[in-house]
Amino acid sequence: MNLVSLQFKTTGNFQENLDKLISLINQAPKGAFVLAPELCLNGYAYDRLDEAVEISKKAIEILKELSNEKTISLTLTQAKEGKHINTLFIFNKGEIVHTQSKYELFVLNDEQKYFTAGKKEDIKIVEIDGLKVACLICFELRFIDLWQQIRGADLVLIPAMWGILRKENLETLSQALAVANQCFVLLSDSANDEMAKSSGIITPFGNTFRDDEKEFLMQEIDLTEIKKMRRYLPIGIK
Secondary structure, X not given: OEEEEEOOOOOOOHHHHHHHHHHHHXXXXXXXXXXXXXXXXXXXXXXXXXXXXHHXXXXXXXXXXXXXXXXXXXXXXXXXXXXXXXXXXXXXXXXXXXXXXXXXXXXXXXXXXXOXXXXXXXXXXXXXXXXXXXXXXXXXXXXXXXXXXXXXXOEEEEEEOOEHHHHHHHHHHHHHHHHHHXXXXXXXXXXXXXXXOOOEEEOOOOXXXXXXXXXXXXXXXXXXXXXHHHHHOOOOOO
């Protein structure tokens, strides 16, 4: 199958961001698994959260349709009971097949002042077309107990808005996660000037495919690599 990581800039024009997202998704072939950067439609526009909720509602209906022949994942700004949450969606075959809200909020960016944290138990493995998929949203990548919580996943998604000052941390941690959990990692980070980029695809052996200059990164993968790696170096992952 093909894994696709999108790596593009988020502007102050939410509709333009959605148009860019649609354009890039349309480049992905049938059957691809596509991941977009964290909050790619609106970024951390804390003073425009209600607008962000509205563009998210619009995007959900479009993404359902676009997911008829491919799987799409990203995080969107949602409102629930008067509070805002940063929620990951996975779309497949025209439906929403999984959601989870960001549990570990990034204190340095004041996320806790504007977003309500999700539930730790929602960070889990879900099966999509026979593929075991899990997700860690941006800052959650730093928490090793969460690596253990999703141990056994075939594919881990990491949508991020990870700062450029910690670029090496992002690359090191995402590669280590793939090796430690013997799984594929699909990482999508924002391409804004203050962001790390470093998006890419990492194999269970730790081989990494990245290109900071591209908005669209695609790699064909062989899912049998997961079983081969787990048999070759058995560390208790089934």
